[in-house]
Amino acid sequence: MATATRTVEEVCACAKQGSRELATTTTQAKDAALARLADLLGERTGEILEANAADLADERAVGLTDALRDRLALNEERVTSMAAGVRDIAALPDPVGEVIEERTLASGLRMKKVRVPLGVIGVVYEARPNVTVDCAALTLKSGNAIVLRGSSYAARSNGVLATVVREAVAEAGLPEGSVELLDGGDRAELAELATAEGLVDLLIPRGGEALKEALKSVATVPVMYAAAGNCHVYVHEDADLEMARAVAYNAKVQRPGVCNAAETLLVNARVAERFLPEVLADLRDAGVELVGDERARAAASETPVGAATEGDWDTEYLGMKMAVGVVDSLQDAIAHVNRHGTGHSEAILTSSDDAAEGFTEGVDAAVVYVNASTRFTDGFEFGIGAEIGNSTQKLHARGPIGLRELTTFKYVVHGDGQVRS
Amino acid sequence: MATATRTVEEVCACAKQGSRELATTTTQAKDAALARLADLLGERTGEILEANAADLADERAVGLTDALRDRLALNEERVTSMAAGVRDIAALPDPVGEVIEERTLASGLRMKKVRVPLGVIGVVYEARPNVTVDCAALTLKSGNAIVLRGSSYAARSNGVLATVVREAVAEAGLPEGSVELLDGGDRAELAELATAEGLVDLLIPRGGEALKEALKSVATVPVMYAAAGNCHVYVHEDADLEMARAVAYNAKVQRPGVCNAAETLLVNARVAERFLPEVLADLRDAGVELVGDERARAAASETPVGAATEGDWDTEYLGMKMAVGVVDSLQDAIAHVNRHGTGHSEAILTSSDDAAEGFTEGVDAAVVYVNASTRFTDGFEFGIGAEIGNSTQKLHARGPIGLRELTTFKYVVHGDGQVRS
Numbered sequence: 001m002a003t004a005t006r007t008v009e010e011v012c013a014c015a016k017q018g019s020r021e022l023a024t025t026t027t028q029a030k031d032a033a034l035a036r037l038a039d040l041l042g043e044r045t046g047e048i049l050e051a052n053a054a055d056l057a058d059e060r061a062v063g064l065t066d067a068l069r070d071r072l073a074l075n076e077e078r079v080t081s082m083a084a085g086v087r088d089i090a091a092l093p094d095p096v097g098e099v100i101e102e103r104t105l106a107s108g109l110r111m112k113k114v115r116v117p118l119g120v121i122g123v124v125y126e127a128r129p130n131v132t133v134d135c136a137a138l139t140l141k142s143g144n145a146i147v148l149r150g151s152s153y154a155a156r157s158n159g160v161l162a163t164v165v166r167e168a169v170a171e172a173g174l175p176e177g178s179v180e181l182l183d184g185g186d187r188a189e190l191a192e193l194a195t196a197e198g199l200v201d202l203l204i205p206r207g208g209e210a211l212k213e214a215l216k217s218v219a220t221v222p223v224m225y226a227a228a229g230n231c232h233v234y235v236h237e238d239a240d241l242e243m244a245r246a247v248a249y250n251a252k253v254q255r256p257g258v259c260n261a262a263e264t265l266l267v268n269a270r271v272a273e274r275f276l277p278e279v280l281a282d283l284r285d286a287g288v289e290l291v292g293d294e295r296a297r298a299a300a301s302e303t304p305v306g307a308a309t310e311g312d313w314d315t316e317y318l319g320m321k322m323a324v325g326v327v328d329s330l331q332d333a334i335a336h337v338n339r340h341g342t343g344h345s346e347a348i349l350t351s352s353d354d355a356a357e358g359f360t361e362g363v364d365a366a367v368v369y370v371n372a373s374t375r376f377t378d379g380f381e382f383g384i385g386a387e388i389g390n391s392t393q394k395l396h397a398r399g400p401i402g403l404r405e406l407t408t409f410k411y412v413v414h415g416d417g418q419v420r421s
Numbered sequence: 422m423a424t425a426t427r428t429v430e431e432v433c434a435c436a437k438q439g440s441r442e443l444a445t446t447t448t449q450a451k452d453a454a455l456a457r458l459a460d461l462l463g464e465r466t467g468e469i470l471e472a473n474a475a476d477l478a479d480e481r482a483v484g485l486t487d488a489l490r491d492r493l494a495l496n497e498e499r500v501t502s503m504a505a506g507v508r509d510i511a512a513l514p515d516p517v518g519e520v521i522e523e524r525t526l527a528s529g530l531r532m533k534k535v536r537v538p539l540g541v542i543g544v545v546y547e548a549r550p551n552v553t554v555d556c557a558a559l560t561l562k563s564g565n566a567i568v569l570r571g572s573s574y575a576a577r578s579n580g581v582l583a584t585v586v587r588e589a590v591a592e593a594g595l596p597e598g599s600v601e602l603l604d605g606g607d608r609a610e611l612a613e614l615a616t617a618e619g620l621v622d623l624l625i626p627r628g629g630e631a632l633k634e635a636l637k638s639v640a641t642v643p644v645m646y647a648a649a650g651n652c653h654v655y656v657h658e659d660a661d662l663e664m665a666r667a668v669a670y671n672a673k674v675q676r677p678g679v680c681n682a683a684e685t686l687l688v689n690a691r692v693a694e695r696f697l698p699e700v701l702a703d704l705r706d707a708g709v710e711l712v713g714d715e716r717a718r719a720a721a722s723e724t725p726v727g728a729a730t731e732g733d734w735d736t737e738y739l740g741m742k743m744a745v746g747v748v749d750s751l752q753d754a755i756a757h758v759n760r761h762g763t764g765h766s767e768a769i770l771t772s773s774d775d776a777a778e779g780f781t782e783g784v785d786a787a788v789v790y791v792n793a794s795t796r797f798t799d800g801f802e803f804g805i806g807a808e809i810g811n812s813t814q815k816l817h818a819r820g821p822i823g824l825r826e827l828t829t830f831k832y833v834v835h836g837d838g839q840v841r842s
Contacts, residue, residue, distance in 0.1 A: 020759065024782045105804055109793055118815050119785065201815055216641060222816050243838035250840035338441065360833045361445045364540065372530055372836030381841075382832075383526055394539050394622055394829040395643050395817040408815040411803075412781045415793030417664035419671035420802070 008192035011180050012147055012199035015120045018177025019145035019201075023117045025174060027094040030140055033172035034090035037137065040164045041083040048079055048164070051156040052129065060153035071127035072154055082133045085386060089137045092385040095404045096143045110414045115407050117143030119201035122193050122221070123388070124149045126207045129157035135204075136165045136179050138388060142406040145175075147200065149182040149193060158184065187214070194219040204388055204401075224397060226389025229259035229344030230316045231374045234333040234359070237270040239349035243371060245279045247349060250373040252322050253286045259390055260345045260377040263316055264323045266333050269295065272326045277301035283322060292324035299326065313340040330355050334362040341365060343392045345374040366392055366399040429613035432601050433568055433620035436541045439598025440566035440622075444538045446595060448515040451561055454593035455511035458558065461585045462504040469500055469585070472577040473550065481574040492548035493575055503554045506807060510558045513806045516825045517564045531835045536828050538564030540622035543614050543642070544809075545570045547628045550578035556625075557586045557600050559809055563827040566596075568621065570603040570614055579605065608635070615640040625809055625822075645818060647810025650680035650765030651737045652795045655754040655780070658691040660770035664792060666700045668770060671794040673743050674707045680811055681766045681798040684737055685744045687754050690716065693747045698722035704743060713745035720747065734761040751776050755783040762786060764813045766795040787813055787820040 006014075041048070052074040055061055061072060101113040121144045125131040132148055139146040150158040162181040169178045182189055194203055200221045205211050212225055233251050235244045251262035267275055272295060280290060280303040291308040292300065305324060312323040313336070327333045337346050347369035348359040356370040367377045377399060379387030384402035391397040397405035427435075462469070473495040476482055482493060522534040542565045546552040553569055560567040571579040583602040590599045603610055615624055621642045626632050633646055654672050656665045672683035688696055693716060701711060701724040712729040713721065726745060733744040734757070748754045758767050768790035769780040777791040788798045798820060800808030805823035812818040818826035 020783070020785070023785075103804065105797075105802060107797060107802060109790075109797060109802075111803065220637060222814065224816075240838070246840055247838060254841050356835070360831075362441070364441070364444075365831065367832040367834060369530075370833075370835045372834060372839040373841050375841035376526075376528060376530060376834065376839065377832075381526060381528060381530075382532065383524065393643065395645075398829055399832055408819055410781075410786065411788040411798075411820055412791075413788060413793060413797065414777070414791045417661070417668060418793040418797065419667055420675055420794050420796035 008182060008189055009196060009199065011182060012120060012193070012196045014177040015145040015147050015180045016199050018175040019117065019119045021175040022140075022145055022178055023096070023119075023143050025143065027096075029172055029174060030094070030143070031090045033140060033168050033174050034086050034137055036171050037133070037165055037168035038083040038086040038090070040168050041079055041086070041133070044160075044164055045076060045079045048157070048160050049074055049076070051160040055154055055156045058153065064153065068127050072129065072157070074129060074157060078130065082130050085134055086137045089141050089386050092141065092403055094141065095407050100409055107418050108415065109418055112412045113409050114412055115404070115409050118406060118408050120145045120147060120199060121406065122147045122149065122200045122203040124190065124193070124203065124205045124207065124211065124215070126151050126211070127154060129154050129161055131206060132158045132161040132181070133165060134386065135388060136162070138386060138403060139406060140169070140174070140178060142403045144406055145178050145180070147180045147182060147193065149190065150184045152184045155184050190214065191218045194221060194223070197221055206389060224391060224393065224401065226401065227344070227392040228316045228342050229261070229390070229392070230264070230314065230340060230342045231260060231262045231345045232264045232266055232337050232341060233262045233347045233374065234266040234327075234337065234349070235268060235271065235275055236330060236333075236348055236350035236352070236355050237268040238351045238355065239271065240351060241271065241275050244275065244349040245282065247347065247371070247373050248279050249282050249286070251347065251375055252283060252288060253320075254373075254375055256320050257318050259316075260374050261318070262322070262347070262374050264313060264325065264340070266325050266327050266336060267296070268333070269326050269328050272296065272299040276324070277303065280305065280324065287320050289321040290324060291321070293326060295326035296324040316342070330358050334359060337363050337365070344390065345369065345377040347372060347374050366390070429603060429610055430617060430620065432603060433541060433614070433617045435598040436566040436568050436601045437598075437620050439596040440538065440540045442596040443561075443566055443599055444517070444540075444564050446564065448517075450593055450595060451515070451564070452511045454561060454589050454595050455507050455558055457592050458554070458586055458589035459504040459507040459511070461589050462500055462507070462554070465581075465585055466497060466500045469578070469581050470495055470497070472581040476575055476577045479574065485574065489548050493550065493578070495550060495578060499551065503551050506555055507558045510562050510807055513562065513824055515562065516828050521830055528839050529836065530839055533833045534830050535833055536825070537831050539827060539829050541566045541568060541620060542827065543568045543570065543621045543624040545611065545614070545624065545626045545628065545632065545636070547572050547632070548575060550575050550582055552627060553579045553582040553602070554586060555807065556809060557583075559807060559824060560827060561590070561595070561599060563824045565827055566599050566601070568601045568603060568614065570611065571605045573605045576605050611635065612639045615642060615644070618642055627810060645812060645814065645822065647822065648765070648813040649737045649763050650682070650811070650813070651685070651735065651761060651763045652681060652683045652766045653685045653687055653758050653762060654683045654768045654795065655687040655748075655758070655770070656689060656692065656696055657751060657754075657769055657771035657773070657776050658689040659772045659776065660692065661772060662692065662696050665696065665770040666703065668768065668792070668794050669700050670703050670707070672768065672796055673704060673709060674741075675794075675796055677741050678739050680737075681795050682739070683743070683768070683795050685734060685746065685761070687746050687748050687757060688717070689754070690747050690749050693717065693720040697745070698724065701726065701745065708741050710742040711745060712742070714747060716747035717745040737763070751779050755780060758784050758786070765811065766790065766798040768793060768795050787811070
């Protein structure tokens with residue numbers, strides 16, 4: 001696994017080789033590897049925490065913010081939780097081999113559309129060493145080989161975790177090359193990974209906008225971005241206002257730092273004066289900083305609401321701040337969401353089927369909610385289990401990226417000597 | 422539609438606007454527009470042929486090869502065939518609104534995964550003016566707006582065809598902006614289209630490798646390449662050799678200029694001497710130039726077979742030439758296909774279920790055939806109707822790109838005030 005003597009291309013070629021074999025590995029063998037991995041994480045906790053302590057003590061980690069140091073830090077509980085996550089992934093149904101469609105064609109050919117692994121998945125990530133284990137488990141279960149590329153300041157933690165994963169893989173008889181770890185070195189390494197055409201079938205960056213921009217300009221392999229969420233809650237004129245108050249509060253406050261939290265509250269003008277004073281007071285009491293348009297500020301009653309700038313409508317705060325706007329109609333609400341949203345999760349509160357249908361049809365987003373919080377966009381809530389992230393792309397995967405989204409399909413066609421005339 | 426006074430961004434913005442409305446347009450209205458388009462093509466044939474004649478007479482068309490001039494040329498029969506194609510597309514089922522999955526989540530939320538249009542699809546094409554009509558019909562039926570960008574030397578033909586499409590769209594009450602045509606001017610226009618993020622949801626280049634390379638380095642919007650096919654026919658040791666002879670012949674000769682034609686014939690060493698003399702004589706008699714490895718040449722008997730270079734195994738001849746190789750085992754055949762193939766269409770001839778399974782599982786391609794010609798990879802043969810091309814990508818679409826592949830999905834989630842705890 002040492003990459004010191006191997007080029008990125010050589011590492012990816014090993015993964016490609018492994019992926020060929022992994023594609024036809026049984027569910028049983030894959031689950032055995034995951035069970036062994038969960039056990040090994042328990043057995044080797046001491047070694048893992050030692051490596052992590054060395055990372056945290058390293059000069060490269062000294063300059064990190066507290067938030068980043070917290071993400072980097074492991075403890076016994078976190079390792080236990082990693083192991084539990086691996087067991088949960090082992091318990092999920094294997095997507096590989098699923099027959100998506102089956103049909104006899106006019107030519108008499110018998111066609112099956114069968115789910116198969118993608119091949120080699122590259123994952124680029126920052127800080128959190130648990131990603132090493134989470135992503136390796138998801139890709140193994142879906143029959144893919146993985147090439148991991150973490151941050152240099154987490155190199156020791158990632159190294160020991162990858163070693164543990166590779167031991168589990170080897171003990172279960174899965175191919176060498178199933179799990180590869182790059183050094184996490186310079187930008188050149190990242191560029192080589194992003195241009196390893198024919199070797200890397202999908203690259204998933206898990207990180208901020210800087211990483212996304214860095215990849216966008218160089219990547220020639222397919223990339224799936226787990227992207228930002230500028231999510232809205234729209235309260236229609238006929239909404240149950242008590243329900244709306246609870247949903248708007250939950251969407252903003254319950255966990256403000258995640259992509260499915262709401263950033264903007266839109267209210268129909270007909271209910272703004274009745275609705276806004278109470279919900280804005282709730283939000284203020286929770287510590288949310290509020291900005292709004294003129295009508296929202298006027299309707300806010302005693303709650304102070306700052307003036308929203310044009311930029312506010314486009315901002316994913318990822319924190320305790322919310323923009324509040326008043327709109328004249330369902331159509332205006334839809335137009336606002338489509339103009340400023342990122343296509344992640346959008347909600348309407350309404351008691352009318354027509355308004356619900358208008359909103360769900362008109363809004364261009366991965367998930368559109370009627371009378372529920374945007375916070376439900378999540379692999380576990382959707383019943384597909386662990387996810388690598390949420391996609392706001394329209395191609396291939398939209399919404400939670402789970403096991404199935406880490407696969408493709410092939411057509412398998414059986415004949416009796418058919419030729420085309 | 423005149424783009425002289427509009428920027429590419431403005432054109433794409435009009436298409437985006439149109440796509441919002443088109444997404445909720447009824448099947449009936451879309452089919453009415455397509456029926457009217459088919460009629461109008463008949464009524465306006467004279468005008469269309471006149472514009473085409475002017476394109477052919479233009480100095481820009483003088484330098485074209487005979488093959489390109491033939492692709493550019495329209496006649497009454499070709500216009501009639503275009504109209505028939507449009508009627509066929511109207512008769513296909515509408516993919517929009519299909520419920521892919523429906524489930525009640527643990528939270529009580531009622532989740533539907535519903536098929537929806539992508540939005541705006543850009544199509545970049547060369548020579549053939551019929552693409553203007555074919556692609557507009559496919560995108561309209563799938564609820565997408567289209568931005569067309571043809572070649573400058575087909576500008577008059579494309580212009581009048583796009584006008585006819587837009588008239589049909591207007592008469593059927595579909596939104597302005599459903600179909601837009603760019604000038605087909607310089608490379609800057611292409612780059613602007615390929616970077617119109619937020620406005621273009623998918624770009625489909627239909628052209629040679631030069632176009633693909635040009636886009637690869639600049640595109641920031643999602644691109645789907647209808648790519649090359651280096652397809653193989655492998656004859657296993659237990660194949661029905663008469664069947665294999667007919668299939669190998671068909672896969673090469675029936676229409677050699679298309680992507681699903683075979684370029685390489687692989688034969689198991691155990692049957693090479695029995696199989697090759699007859700099939701190679703057939704191919705030679707059909708005018709196929711043959712190159713092969715040493716063992717194939719030795720087994721060829723009286724048919725002259727040139728020496729294959731390493732490059733031959735990677736070449737999509739798209740013409741009457743074929744490479745012939747002898748392999749020692751099924752595994753060697755699979756390894757050869759995975760090393761040199763482009764992931765398009767691959768075939769095995771065998772009478773054994775084990776060998777068939779080994780090949781279909783081991784080969785990494787969009788379509789894998791057992792005892793049938795590779796030539797069946799096609800939207801019509803697959804029963805999905807007209808296609809925009811064949812994808813060798815693994816993400817989103819693999820194999821024929823038909824109506825369904827021009828859509829995405831959204832999750833529509835109904836609740837009763839659910840909040841996340």
